[in-house]
Amino acid sequence: MxxxxxxxxxxxxxxxxxxxxxxxxxxxxxxxxxxxxxxxxxxxxxxxxxxxxxxxxxxxxxxxxxxxxxxxxxxxxxxxxxxxxxxxxxxxxxxLAERTLDDRLKKRMGFELAFDLLRQLLDGVAYAHEHAVIHCDIKPENVLMFDDNHIRLADFGIAKAAQKTISGSGTGTIGYMAPEQAMGKPSTRSDVFSIGLIAYRFFSSKWPEYPFEWPLAGNATLRRRAHGDLIAVIRKSLAIKPRQRYRDAGQMLSAFERTRTKAIRYARRHRATS
Known part of the structure; x- marks a missing residue:
């Protein structure tokens, strides 16, 4: 020792x-x-x-x-x-990163930047999920920002291999974790929930809070900024029951990417008329 x-x-x-x-x-x-x-x-x-x-x-x-x-x-x-x-x-x-996503969220963020940051986050977590790893602590403080708004997910310190049994009470950060993770039963769907919380914050400027019942705080802003198809993706990711969410970040990424054209067009149109 x-x-x-x-x-x-x-x-x-x-x-x-x-x-x-x-x-x-x-x-x-x-x-x-x-x-x-x-x-x-x-x-x-x-x-x-x-x-x-x-x-x-x-x-x-x-x-x-x-x-x-x-x-x-x-x-x-x-x-x-x-x-x-x-x-x-x-x-x-x-x-060494320039700052964390938590730092960046303290300032106003344009729709297209938020959309791209979310895509990058989903891409990284999808890769981890493909390798049978659950992060278990996805939150803005663990998302690091580099030049040109390039982000990297850090701190796999409590990540778990999906094949292994996870015992004991929930690991993660209260406020950013799925309900079942708090009960000590995390899965790839738990990471999806945490990403959904960040997505909701991006487009509504509010953090969703337990019991996560719709409409959540900031719903009016969300509806004004985000196309209905994008809102549907976020809402599915935040389903209370894990089986009602996307099975992993890869599946959520595919659904998210399908909203790109409509979502960006909708946001630009709103910006032009506001």
């Missing part, structure tokens, strides 16, 4: 070849830093488990996340460049 270092990393300090530039955020299990790779001359993100919480079980979770994500090769999934011990810290190294 590696020793636990209690001190947090200071801005300007070094961790191996990485110079810490700023702290990006603190989660339940880890802190994420922006850093500069002094050998390669590039900026990266360092995800480091909180030292006081480090145990063999936690490290195994992080190792599993690294093994899982490093197998993925998709433009909308955040790649892991390395996962290693540096000066007694277990560190996962990834590309």
């Amino acid at each position: 590696h020793s636990k270092r209690k001190t947090s990393l200071r801005v300007g300090s070094r961790l191996g070849k990485y110079r810490i530039e700023r702290r990006l955020g603190v989660g339940g299990f880890a802190t994420v830093y922006a850093a500069f790779d002094t050998v390669l001359g590039i900026k990266v993100a360092l995800k480091i488990p909180t030292p006081e919480l480090v145990s063999e079980a936690l490290l195994e979770e992080f190792r599993r996340e690294a093994r899982l994500t490093i197998q993925f090769d998709h433009p909308n999934i955040l790649p892991i460049r390395d996962a290693t011990f540096i000066d007694d810290h277990f560190v996962i190294i990834t590309p």
Whole structure:
């Protein structure tokens, strides 16, 4: 077992070849830093488990996340460049994003940008689902934005292989998870629900809340901005009963893409008359 270092990393300090530039955020299990790779001359993100919480079980979770994500090769999934011990810290190294989708949602977003971001998210999750992996924690904070509004889904730390039995209480973030996931029974349909919540927020400017009964808050704005076919896709993704949703992100993506022409034409027409 590696020793636990209690001190947090200071801005300007070094961790191996990485110079810490700023702290990006603190989660339940880890802190994420922006850093500069002094050998390669590039900026990266360092995800480091909180030292006081480090145990063999936690490290195994992080190792599993690294093994899982490093197998993925998709433009909308955040790649892991390395996962290693540096000066007694277990560190996962990834590309450095400009901001999170959560940050971007604090400003007004045009319809066509929202539509494209949703397509990218669905594309990445569909790829994970094809590889029998459920993300289990899809939320704006885990969607990272890069140049040219390119997004990548991060944090497969609690993702599960679909073939494996998932036991215990629900994992995920309250407010972004499907009802059955909160009961400890996530599936690909649970990820669909989480994407549906984000889609609803994109086009209504409101977050749907439990018990998720229609019409939801922001329904008038949704109807004004989105074509009925697009609303139908979002509504199906947010069905309370899992079997009434799309079976996975791939099926939702296909339905979503079929609305493209009508949805964009409708949005442009509304914009011209408003």
